[in-house]
Amino acid sequence: MLKNYIKIAIKVLLRHKLFTFISLFGISFTLMILIIIVSLVDHTFGKMAPETRLDRTLSATYFKFSHTDKHSSSNGPIMSYYFFHKYAKTLEIPKKVSISSFHKNVETYKENKKFKMALKYCDAEFWEILDFTFLEGQPFNLTDVENINPVAVITRNVKEKYFNDEFCLGENMMIDGINYIILGVVENISILRPLPYSDIWVPITNINEDLLEPRLEAVSFPSYFALALAEKPADLPLIKEEFQNKITQMEFFNDMFNQLEGGFETYFETIAGVLFGRSSDGGANTSGLLVTILITMILFMLLPTINLVNINISRIMERSTEIGIRKAFGASSVTLVGQFMIENIIITLIGGFLALIFSIVILHIINQAHVLRHVTLAINWRIFYKSLLICLFFSLFSGVWPAFKMSRFQPVEALRGGQS
Amino acid sequence: MISLKEIEKIYRTDKIETLALKEINLEIRKNEFVSIMGPSGCGKSTLLNIMGLLDKPSKGEVLIDSREVVKFGDRKLAAIRNSKIGFIFQSFHLINDLNVVDNVEIPLLYRRLSYKNRRKLALAALEKVGLSARTRHFPNQLSGGQRQRVAIARAIVGKPEIILADEPTGNLDSNMGQDIIDILHDFHKNENTTIVMVTHDEQIAKQTERILRLFDGCMVN
Known part of the structure; x- marks a missing residue:
């Protein structure tokens, strides 16, 4: 039976080339855009090296100072090393806590050639919480940090450009007046x-400031953030709570502010907090972000789905004689709905397959154009499964209504072309 | 085999009501070959459609093998159509996207049969109607007579007890029409099948065992 359905589905697709083109274009174009968006979202929020322990990691990045009586506020990634040293490093529940700076752009010269690079100051725990892929050498350790050793870890890209891709461990690199040795x-x-x-x-x-100067806001750019690694995922809310308890007893060093919002969060919560604000207890509005993503995706899919429903109704009405014949010879309405659903799934899967090919091509072009630094977007299996689910949603959503409408026909009405 | 009791069929639109069949009582016996005659629009096809469970009467009872079937649900009706009834239509009603053997196989798709068995039965039915050489052709590659033979093969492939033929020779010339009637007679004789046929052609009707006449939706003697 399935072979018969597939055979007829392919025949119908070939017979109505314009309908087929419109259907396939609608499905494949929409899916391609979705695959690219999902790929970007996945690249931004998904688990990938060096952030492979996302289920056990929290970060404290974004904070907001305010005053209950004054209209003064300050927000953003603004906190000082001292703040995290005093309130994050002393947490007892996390397995490890790291304090690092956000990256700053630096320029360095070699053989009269200028190199622009991003520089980050971090502690030894940074390498233990994050899971960097070391191609050569090793990270610096606690002794290097305590002894203010001028050592550095670089990326493959720096090695290729600055050191002409030659062996560089133990070589020197002058940045901001310090001669760092590559580790x-x-x-x-x-x-x-x-x-x-x-x-x-x-x-x-190695940063040129007094890290332990008692102040809450960073003295200048770059500011700092903290990472906390939990023993197990269940500890994450406990870490958040422990940190919040600590900062409620915090001493404000001036009378500009008397309130601080923010704390340890997942990266998704941080983004949601920035975009959609926070509740009175400082929690990020993640449901706002999720609902926005969901509504955007539904709206984005609605148009081609309505188009597909329309095409499917015309396609099914046009085949009402076939429906009548099949009913006359023993097909029940349920069987016929099944047949049309299978046809829909076939066309959607073809559309999905085309969308995957287009997406691979487009992602390759984006990657080659280096629009975003070191961003290599790829279709991984997770994205492929998500795309297949989207395909299925499309086929079911666009096929259910016409199939249901068709199943209501008496056989004789169907044989007359859908007229009662 | 088939009993109709007090059958009435009314077609309703927003403005008018049309009485297509009125107080029809009739009995079709097992292995009978009956023809239904009457002028155009008298309700012949409507009557055949009600007998074949393709349409529901507005009033009355339809009994097949002494079972009242009007109130049966979609699945049960589909199962009866599939196992007991074979249809032949004036305009053939073949699926143009499927080749001859696939068209003939349609009734078997809704039975628990393997692909191999379905093929075997479909080819045997095509042999009976003399179309073994055209199994891979598509309907639009065949003449009218050949298409109607395919339709007959499709009607008989599931070995139904009843064949309902709605003007099977209506779109054919007289020679081809007679060929089709001969096939139906052979089938009636050899397989003991009950056949009810709607026709305009007096000569063809005379070859059947009984003629029922309809006029303005009523049975007439």
């Missing part, structure tokens, strides 16, 4: 991963 080389990091992202990482003690 390790790691794989390039995507700019869409702001917490681990940089080209060069050096011990945090």
Whole structure:
């Protein structure tokens, strides 16, 4: 029976080339855009090196100072090293806590050639919480940090450009007046991963400021953030709570502010907090972000789905004689709905397959154009499965209504062309 | 085999009501070959469609093998059509996207049969109607007579007890028409099948065992 359905589905598709083209174009174009968006979202929020322990990691990046009586506020990634040293490093529930700076852009010269790079100051725990892929050498350790050793870890890209891809461990690199010795080389990091992202990482003690000066806001750019690694995922809410308890007893060093919002969050919560604000207890509005993503996706899919429903109704009405014949010879309405659903699934899967091919081509073009630094978008299996689910949603949603409408015909009405 | 009791069929639109069949009572016995005659629009096809469970009467009872079937649900009706009834239509009603053997196989798709068995039965039915050489052709590659033979093969492939033929020779010339009637007679004789045929052709009707006449939706003697 399935062979018969497939045979007739292909015949129908070939017979109505314009309908087929419109259907396939609608499905494949929409899916292609969705696959690319999903790929970007996945690249931004999904688990990938060096952020492979996302289920056990929290970050504290975005904070907001305000005053209950005054109209003064300050927000963003603005916190000082001292703040995290005093309130995050002292947490007892996390397995490890790291303090790092956001990256800053630096320029360095070699043989009269200028190199622009991103530099990040971090501690030894940074390498233990994040899972960098070391191509050569190793990260710096606690002793290097405590002794303010001028050592650095660089990316493959820096090695290729600055050191002409030659062996560089033990070689020197002058940045901001300090001659750093290269300890390790790691794989390039995507700019869409702001917490681990940089080209060069050096011990945090090399920064030119008094890190332990008692102040809450960073003295200048770059500011700092903290990462906390939990023993197990269930500890994450406990870490958040422990940190919140600590900062409620916090001392404000001036009378500009008397309130602080923010804390340890997942990266998704941080983005949701920035885009959709926070509740009174400082929690990020993640449901707002999820609902927005969902509504955008539904709206985006609605148009081609309505188009498909329309095409399917015409296609099915046009085949009412076939429906009548099949009913006359023993097909029940349920069987016929099944047949049309199978046809729909076939056309959608063809559309999905085309969308995958188009997406691979478009993602390849985006990757080659280096629009975003070190961003290599790819269709992985997870994205492929999501795309297949989207395909199925399309085929079911666009096929159910016409199939149901068709199943209501008496056989004799169907034989007359859908007229009663 | 088939009993109709007090059958009435009314077609309703927003403005008018048309009485297509009125107080029809009739009995078709097992292995009978009956023809239904009458002028155009008298309700012959409507009557045949009600007998074949393709349409529902507005009033009355339809009994097949002494079972009242009007109130049966979609699945049960489909199962009866599939196992007991074979249809032959004036305009053939073949699926143009399927070749001859696939068209003939249609009734078997809704039975629990393997592909191999379905093929075997479909080819045997085509042999009976003399179309073994055209199994891979598509309907639009055949003449009218050949298409009607395919339709007959499709009607008999599931070995139904009843064949309902709605003007099977209406679109054919007299020679081809007679060929089709001969096939139906052979089938009636050899397989003991009950056949009810709507026709305009007096000569063809005379070859059947009984003629029922309809006029303005009523049975007439």
